[in-house]
Amino acid sequence: MTDTPAGDRPLVDTHVHIFRKTMPLVPDPRHAPTYEFTAEQLQGVLDAHGVQFCVIAAASPWGDCNDYVIRSLRTRPRWRGTVILDPSTDLYTMEQMTRDGIVGVRLPFISMKTLPDLDSWDYRKFLYRIAELDWHVHLHLDGPRIPQVLPQLERSGVKLVLDHIGRPDPVQGIHSEGFKAMARAMENGRTWVKLSGAYRLGPQAAEQARELCRQVGTDHMVWASDCPFVGDEATKYQSTIDWLANVVPDAAERRKIMGENALRLYFS
Template sequence: MATTPIIDCHAHIWTADMPLVANPRHRLDYDFTVEQYLAILDEHGVSLAVIAAASPYGDYNDYTIDCLRRSPRLRGTVILDPSVDRSTMEWMNDAGVVGVRLPFINRDDLPDLNSFEYRRFLRRCRDLNWHIHLHVEGAKLPALLPPLEASGVKLVIDHMGRPDPELGIASEGFQAMLAAIQRGRTWVKLSGGYRLGPQSSDYARALVREASAERLVWASDCPFAGHEGQITYRETIDWLIDCVPDAATRATIFGATPLGLYFSQ
């Protein structure tokens, strides 16, 4: 019987000499190359992976795209200006890009997703069967989800929706995310628990309880930017095993769901 693969749905790669945006969220003075990352995957028995666009480098997607072309084990998301032309997106699609990351975390100046520019952009993502990869605080989800869902694009939410730490799973944002999952075009990453405090396991268990495993994926968030040395790759796998004790459910989250979401194109 074939074994369901383990797929890491969110990791970052870069070299220290890549151009940074103004006021980056992290200033990374070391390399974390695709070769280093693939070695970690091999060490832990992880078959496939998705490279998440790293916000410090804005729309400098060149390194990610080069690595996707060289490794059929990988897919990736990119950061793009919404004015990007269709031919550029098609070229990226051919390289293994499967979505666009919206790094809206720690931003007060969120764009108008109902504008023509964004509606056109989201339609182009939908036409390519890409997903929108959303990273934002949970408190902002109730405002962002309606225009994203109205576009018809697939939506993947980072780090369990980053719930309000005081309100947790009762927060408006977390409940809005659960409702979006039920509507059928939203997926959530069980990831970033080490960033979210001791309640992170409660968030994961609530998602497993309230949402179908067919709408959940696991991710390491390797190499843990801003938290280097505080967590290991193995610990991110063990965290998911602890949160999801049922082996069949775990196999769906680790493998079957991300295989269909990211590797079916």
């Protein structure tokens, strides 16, 4: 068991991955793990750190091969998940996924040189179905390009979760248009930000997280580890908890970020 005091342990980890070695990788994946991280291994890590709930994030190396995630959710009522889907996916399939524990769609746009047209018929229909199911869009995109898709996503009425602190602009940081657009979206009340992935993002991560908290508060912030840290496996789970304690020194605010907010977003 971690030495973290019981009152400061995360209750919900909102971004973790599970995968098997036998799962097919998409062509030219961003990462190509040669190992597996199973549901059972993840449960062991969560138990060791006192984490009771989690959200499995669909991972871009496996595209829309969501099979293992869905099967793992079916027997774990304290787990939820997101999926990667083709925008033409029919309503009946999505309704069954809801029963299995799926609560959102991840859009891994960070891998795309050209962003898709969210005003196309397929995407307008897709976003309508996501909103009707009360799912959320889990957007993974570099900060400078976030303003290119936020207007369409907000108009669609979906709940929106921005990955990894909005992936800060490495040059302009909190002065960038991406940061400003993210802060405005949070103020509108249907956008959440994951305080996660700092180990990938450099010194801008802490600055951006602190400034977001200062400008818009913590009601729409959630915490995540990004375990098992694909591509940077030397990262320790505890370090992601310690990072949040450094960024948000107020214990009551941290408990909200690590628990209450996530329960309301993913489990209500």
